[in-house]
Amino acid sequence: MSDIEDSYQNPRKHRVIHWNPEDEEAAERARSSKRKMIAFGVVSALVVVAIVATMILWKNPDEDAKALADRLGITEEAVPERNFQEAFASRSKADLEMETAQIGLEKIRQMRVNHPILTTKLVAVEREFLQAEELMGRQAYDRAHDIFLSVNEQVEEFSNLVEAKIATQEMYDNFLLRVDELKPSKHLNPDAYDQAFEAASAGKQFLAEGSFTASEAKLTEATEKLQEVENSISNFIRENSAMGHRYIALGEGAKAIGAFTNLLTVDPQNEDAIIQIERAKNADKVFNLLADAESLERSEAFEDALRNYQEAFNMDSKSAKAQNGLSRVRRKIENRDFNKHLSIAQNAEQAGRYDEAIEHFQLALTVFPDRKELADAITKARADKRRTDITRLITKAYALETENRDWEGAREIYQQLHDMEPGLQEAKDGLLRTGKVIRGLLRYEKYLEISTIEAQRMEYQQARRSFDQAMQSKPDYLPLSDETKRLQQHLITQSQPVPVLFISDMSTWVSIQGPTARKPTKLKESTINLLPGMYRVIGRKKNYEDVQFRLQIRGGVPQSPITVICDERR
Known part of the structure; x- marks a missing residue:
């Protein structure tokens, strides 16, 4: 506040400047001339100093250089003189x-x-x-x-x-x-x-x-x-x-x-x-379930205890008590049932029910894995079952082969017998016999399928050859199906040539590519017998565009005349 009052009491004095551009330019020219004179004087002085120094050094350069080194504090190390060997080392x-x-x-x-x-x-x-x-x-x-x-x-x-x-x-x-x-x-x-x-x-x-x-x-x-x-x-x-x-x-x-x-x-x-x-x-529920399960286990209600342990385990799979309880109760149940399984197995073996006997012997063996008599009983039951099964399977396979003509079923049984007993002669003979028949059937079906596909493609000559191969592979006892008979009749029809009238202008070379091929020739009208199938007809004439088109010939279907003339210039 006092500064403000002082400014009012002692107002600043302002100098009035009268500006004249012409005077300012004159002053600037004077200052420039002065600077040039000073620069010229400095350069002249440096040149003089350089000339004097050169003259002095030229008179005695070594002494002057040494004096200069002494003034700068640089001393030159004296290099001792040595013979050549020492210097080289x-x-x-x-x-x-x-x-x-x-x-x-x-x-x-x-x-x-x-x-x-x-x-x-x-x-x-x-x-x-x-x-x-x-x-x-x-x-x-x-x-x-x-x-x-x-x-x-x-x-x-x-x-x-x-x-x-x-x-x-x-x-x-x-x-x-x-x-x-x-x-x-x-x-x-x-x-x-x-x-x-x-x-x-x-x-x-x-x-x-x-x-x-x-x-x-x-x-x-x-x-x-x-x-x-x-x-x-x-x-x-x-x-x-x-x-x-x-x-x-x-x-x-x-x-x-x-x-x-x-x-x-x-x-x-x-x-x-x-x-x-x-x-x-779930800790509270699991704890109560485990307590009930332990009580039931002590009263020998093993199935109920097992259910409680299982429920507790389902709620908490990390519970060691639940896991141990499950394992313990299951063992007790197995011990209780051991005598029952052993009795059932022995009765089933005497009655020839070997699968049942083996099953219950194995259940008893899971309780006491170290009981050698149980393992021996299982081995004996399996051997008896094996002999019985071989006899039964041979009878069944022979019946399928001779009565039902079920070659696949018979072969499967013979293969099963061969796997069971690799040295069994009945199995070897049955495999050879059924295999031969099955291979013939497979060839028959394969060639029939190929013939059908080729006929659909209108490749009738190949289809006829495939059909003949199928007939050669067909077993004598197997009759032709209705579909096979239709295919046979269709191939017979499509094996007959069809007359086709070709018309040209005697200047166009006409060629035919297909089952019945014809070299290029000139013609006016000509009837050509063509086997059924797909053809390509080509007409060529000098300086004219070629004529090309496909021709489909079917047996039993009349064919209209075909005109082949090149009439469009290139």
């Missing part, structure tokens, strides 16, 4: 170290540095390498050899630092991933979680400063603290899981659901907890 050693240094430098140049400390070290190594190269040029091989050795050591150290940096960075990245995963559960061990963060922060700072060993130590500490958090999570999961399973066994479903729900707060993808929550929903 020194240079060889220096060359070897230089080659190693070049390879090492090329290797570290390709490394991903991305860190100021490493960049500084790389520059220092490059500088020393250049210094050693300069010494090699001046034949100071011993000094160059020592510097190349130092360069190689620094290259090795640099490589180790880069590897340490990469490893440390990887540790830090892994820490970030793990700490993010464990964040929802940090309340289980907040101290370890916070300490892990502090150690990781320090490790990150050391990493930025280039202290990779210290960074690795801190990040290792952070990782160990995270492991403590993970251990706390594992303990929490284990305790709640054990508590939930105990509540399910006691039939307290609500408490079990609470325990497993707590577990899911830290491990939402825990499959066992999700499954156990579903089990806990």
